[in-house]
Amino acid sequence: MDLNTIWFILIGVLFTGFFFLEGFDYGVGILLPFISRDDRERRLMINSIGPHWDANEVWLITAGGAMFAAFPHWYATLFSGFYLALVIMLLALIVRGVAFEFRSKDENPKWRSTWDWMIFIGSAVPALLWGVALANIVRGVPIDADMQYVGTFGDLLNPFALIAGLASLLLFTLHGANFLLIKIESPITERVKRLTLRLWPLVILLSLIVTVMGYYDTDIASRHAVTALILSLGTIATISSVGWLIRKKRNGWAFAMTGACIVFFSLTIFAGLYPRLMTSSLAPDAWSLTIDNASSSPYTLQVMSIITLIFLPIVLLYQAWSYRVFRRRLTSTSSLEY
Amino acid sequence: MDIITLARWQFAITTVYHFFFVPITLGLSVLIAIMETFYVRTGDERYKRMTKFWGKLFLINFAMGVVTGIVMEFQFGMNWSEYSRFVGDVFGAPLAIEALSAFFLESTFLGIWIFGWERLSKRTHAATAWLVAIGANISALWILIANSFMQEPVGYILRNGRAEMTDFGALVTNPHVWLQFPHVFASGLTTASFFVLGISAYHLLRKTQEIDLFKTSFKWAAITGIIAATAVGGIGHAQGQHMIKTQPMKMAAAEALWESEDPASFSVFSIIDEANQENVFSFRIPNVLSFMAYNRMEGEVKGINDIQKAYEQTYGPGEYIPPVTISYWTFRIMVGAGVLMILLAAVGLWQVWRGHHLTPNRFLKILPWAIVVPFIANTTGWIFTEVARQPWIVFGLQRTEDAVSPNVSAGTLVFSLLSFGLIYAILIVADIYLLRKYAVQPQLESGPSAES
Numbered sequence: 001m002d003l004n005t006i007w008f009i010l011i012g013v014l015f016t017g018f019f020f021l022e023g024f025d026y027g028v029g030i031l032l033p034f035i036s037r038d039d040r041e042r043r044l045m046i047n048s049i050g051p052h053w054d055a056n057e058v059w060l061i062t063a064g065g066a067m068f069a070a071f072p073h074w075y076a077t078l079f080s081g082f083y084l085a086l087v088i089m090l091l092a093l094i095v096r097g098v099a100f101e102f103r104s105k106d107e108n109p110k111w112r113s114t115w116d117w118m119i120f121i122g123s124a125v126p127a128l129l130w131g132v133a134l135a136n137i138v139r140g141v142p143i144d145a146d147m148q149y150v151g152t153f154g155d156l157l158n159p160f161a162l163i164a165g166l167a168s169l170l171l172f173t174l175h176g177a178n179f180l181l182i183k184i185e186s187p188i189t190e191r192v193k194r195l196t197l198r199l200w201p202l203v204i205l206l207s208l209i210v211t212v213m214g215y216y217d218t219d220i221a222s223r224h225a226v227t228a229l230i231l232s233l234g235t236i237a238t239i240s241s242v243g244w245l246i247r248k249k250r251n252g253w254a255f256a257m258t259g260a261c262i263v264f265f266s267l268t269i270f271a272g273l274y275p276r277l278m279t280s281s282l283a284p285d286a287w288s289l290t291i292d293n294a295s296s297s298p299y300t301l302q303v304m305s306i307i308t309l310i311f312l313p314i315v316l317l318y319q320a321w322s323y324r325v326f327r328r329r330l331t332s333t334s335s336l337e338y
Numbered sequence: 339m340d341i342i343t344l345a346r347w348q349f350a351i352t353t354v355y356h357f358f359f360v361p362i363t364l365g366l367s368v369l370i371a372i373m374e375t376f377y378v379r380t381g382d383e384r385y386k387r388m389t390k391f392w393g394k395l396f397l398i399n400f401a402m403g404v405v406t407g408i409v410m411e412f413q414f415g416m417n418w419s420e421y422s423r424f425v426g427d428v429f430g431a432p433l434a435i436e437a438l439s440a441f442f443l444e445s446t447f448l449g450i451w452i453f454g455w456e457r458l459s460k461r462t463h464a465a466t467a468w469l470v471a472i473g474a475n476i477s478a479l480w481i482l483i484a485n486s487f488m489q490e491p492v493g494y495i496l497r498n499g500r501a502e503m504t505d506f507g508a509l510v511t512n513p514h515v516w517l518q519f520p521h522v523f524a525s526g527l528t529t530a531s532f533f534v535l536g537i538s539a540y541h542l543l544r545k546t547q548e549i550d551l552f553k554t555s556f557k558w559a560a561i562t563g564i565i566a567a568t569a570v571g572g573i574g575h576a577q578g579q580h581m582i583k584t585q586p587m588k589m590a591a592a593e594a595l596w597e598s599e600d601p602a603s604f605s606v607f608s609i610i611d612e613a614n615q616e617n618v619f620s621f622r623i624p625n626v627l628s629f630m631a632y633n634r635m636e637g638e639v640k641g642i643n644d645i646q647k648a649y650e651q652t653y654g655p656g657e658y659i660p661p662v663t664i665s666y667w668t669f670r671i672m673v674g675a676g677v678l679m680i681l682l683a684a685v686g687l688w689q690v691w692r693g694h695h696l697t698p699n700r701f702l703k704i705l706p707w708a709i710v711v712p713f714i715a716n717t718t719g720w721i722f723t724e725v726a727r728q729p730w731i732v733f734g735l736q737r738t739e740d741a742v743s744p745n746v747s748a749g750t751l752v753f754s755l756l757s758f759g760l761i762y763a764i765l766i767v768a769d770i771y772l773l774r775k776y777a778v779q780p781q782l783e784s785g786p787s788a789e790s
């Protein structure tokens with residue numbers, strides 16, 4: 001397997017890991033105004049992701065850095081092309097990050113309520129935009145012969161992308177809800193359970209719609225029919241199991257299944273994209289960015305491979321350990337740092 | 339306004355703003371790790387209270403540093419896509435490594451540190467504090483490796499219309515890095531020291547409840563302050579000597595030295611007329627610039643005009659002179675602030691030695707205000723090193739005007755510039771409000787974890 005493909009896979013893994021982990025952070029943040037009845041419950045929710053959200057977000061920073069290092073043209077075309085969407089996402093991420101830390105540090109209810117809304121906006125907006133972004137990357141956007149995005153912000157808001165955005169928004173919300181079910185033991189848990197059971201059919205429906213639209217709106221079916229079919233089936237199967245698992249009180253498995261669904265979605269995108277990095281809607285075969293025309297030199301890929309081989313296992317180990325340290329559930333009487 | 343100017347302003351504002359918060363993270367993380375280590379070693383609860391007090395302020399500041407940092411990583415691709423294409427093969431790697439080896443470390447273990455007081459042994463918990471400090475400072479190392487490539491490109495070849503990495507070792511051992519990184523590391527410690535000194539002085543003046551905590555903090559900060567501030571100055575001097583050889587235009591601009599001089603005089607104060615490329619008035623001390631540059635009383639320091647001519651030979655016709663007035667004054671203010679910090683820290687140490695800090699005095703009254711001095715130094719330092727490198731974004735290889743994203747319109751840029759500006763303005767008010775609230779609180783046990 002060539003280095004370019006290896007790095008494509010690595011970046012895919014980084015993004016997939018990011019969606020799995022930050023996905024439930026977004027979900028919890030989105031649920032914050034809807035599920036909680038009082039300040040204490042809101043604090044429980046925030047503290048459930050408290051130890052983890054920042055490190056989860058680093059998966060995105062690493063994925064972005066890896067894009068820059070391994071495929072500089074991809075990084076340049078995507079980030080300059082999707083500029084406005086990224087500005088909005090950045091503003092959301094900024095207020096969310098600060099909100100987690102600042103929120104409980106003052107007793108004033110207006111202070112706390114304002115930051116709670118920042119957490120909500122800062123979670124909901126990225127959750128939506130990721131679906132929009134991924135759909136557009138694989139569907140195709142106006143990219144010219146010089147690898148420049150020549151479209152507008154409006155080009156990104158096509159039906160396929162918007163539905164995909166809605167799907168990612170609700171899938172992350174469901175994932176966050178499942179996280180709360182395994183993480184918190186309190187009156188809030190019952191409300192979360194009822195919400196997941198109502199949300200779950202919606203997510204199945206949206207997954208189906210996105211898959212069908214993907215068949216018509218992208219050329220994945222003509223390039224990777226079998227792989228895409230298997231992965232799409234995985235998406236549908238995993239999400240379909242969630243409701244049953246929750247009814248049977250198998251909350252851990254339910255969380256694993258929404259997680260798996262996220263993973264399958266991400267894999268479908270990346271597998272469907274390969275060997276492209278971005279599809280040009282103007283000339284898909286001639287002007288798309290690929291792992292070959294957008295990459296760094298072999299030397300750089302080699303150096304990065306060695307470094308990643310050293311550090312990534314270490315990172316996975318200590319991040320896993322951090323989840324183990326905080327494996328205990330939060331209850332109504334737990335002491336809360338945030 | 340054209341897109342290049344708008345993009346420059348946005349990058350300058352977001353970077354300067356990000357670097358308001360970074361030095362405190364760099365330095366205070368180290369101080370807190372030491373405090374907690376003392377607690378583990380001695381069992382003295384005072385050190386635990388110190389750790390928790392300064393830790394609370396650290397966290398408020400850290401959040402601002404993190405979120406403003408995400409903007410930075412994205413901004414290269416967003417606003418400087420031609421730069422990203424040109425140097426990505428070299429520049430992208432340190433950024434990716436920064437995330438993989440440092441950000442993960444810092445963020446994971448900070449989460450454990452905040453929430454893990456009851457879950458971990460004392461020693462393990464203290465270890466997490468060290469890992470945060472190490473992670474933070476290693477991230478500084480990698481971003482400075484990246485920035486050093488812009489100042490002094492090494493380990494590359496020009497091929498396929500871009501810079502391609504040929505020697506990772508050269509990139510990492512770039513001499514610029516090993517002056518820049520120690521300088522920034524020391525400036526982080528200096529900033530943190532003045533932060534601690536100023537707040538401790540506030541409490542010592544008012545003899546607030548936790549006076550022991552602040553007596554010890556003051557003593558520590560005076561010691562680390564004088565060591566760090568002196569180190570910053572010493573390394574800065576070495577950087578200057580290096581700069582004369584590797585970025586002579588930068589040094590000439592810093593001195594507003596229009597014509598070459600041998601021996602070269604040091605400018606204390608100049609009124610610069612950039613349009614006519616001369617100084618209207620200049621108070622200079624003869625020979626001192628040669629002395630600073632070469633440790634001898636003579637030696638030629640090239641002037642701006644000569645270097646411009648030389649660069650026209652090397653790089654072709656064009657304008658190679660950076661903004662001289664900005665370069666000159668940011669350099670001077672940075673150095674002046676640095677000298678002031680050495681003096682203040684020295685007085686602080688003397689007061690500790692004599693025990694004067696235990697009685698309210700005028701010096702203690704100044705110290706809370708002196709917290710702003712390292713921020714002035716940090717800001718002018720970064721503005722200097724980036725502005726005085728112009729017109730280059732990568733010295734000798736790419737001009738800033740050629741590096742901008744061609745497909746981002748002025749209107750879009752105005753939107754992003756104003757949005758970031760507005761959010762940042764609001765956030766810094768909230769940040770300072772919280773910092774002040776927790777800095778002046780007389781009791782340690784307050785805040786979210788104390789609510790039942």
